[in-house]
Amino acid sequence: MSGFIAGGLVPSDSVPGSHINSDPFWPSIDLDSLRETLRIDSSVTPARLETAVVAAILSVNRDLAKWRVAKQAEGFTVLDDVPSEQILDKSQLVHLYVRAVECAAGAEVCERYRNYDSTASGAKKADETAPTIEDYRRDQRWAVRDFLGTSRTTVELL
Secondary structure (H helix, E strand, O other), rough: OOOOOOOOOOOOHOOOOOOOOOOOOOOOOEEHHHHOOOOOOOOOOOOHHHHHHHHHHHHHHOOOOHHHHHHHHHOOOOHHHOOEEOOOEHHHHHHHHHHHHHHHHHHHHHHOOOOOOHHHHHHHHHHHHHHHHHHHHHHHHHHHHHHHHHOOOOOOOO
């Protein structure tokens, strides 16, 4: 048995159904784009990536549930219809939603692959990855807060 793990990107044609949909209000998540954005190589199988993205969507959708219900009550059926500034011909709200999901999925993937290699190099790599997990979680929170139009900072007087 070999310890070799092939790296590189997963070809698009090897991933059937490379989009994950949730509630029809939210945009679908393109797994190929997510892989490219987060530089996730082929050591993360399509099934494991899908699991991470589903968990990310659940988390982000839960954070934005009240906002979604309010917008649907106003008559908006999809996020892209909610008035917002456009960036690259796409609503900034769509960009922020996708970013929140990508960051949550990235953190999940990093957490799951931290101890993939139990050798000394694996432990060192896990230590180097730890800040990345925290960065992904922070960026997820910031994307959600930016989406909701709330402050990124919580200040409490003691």
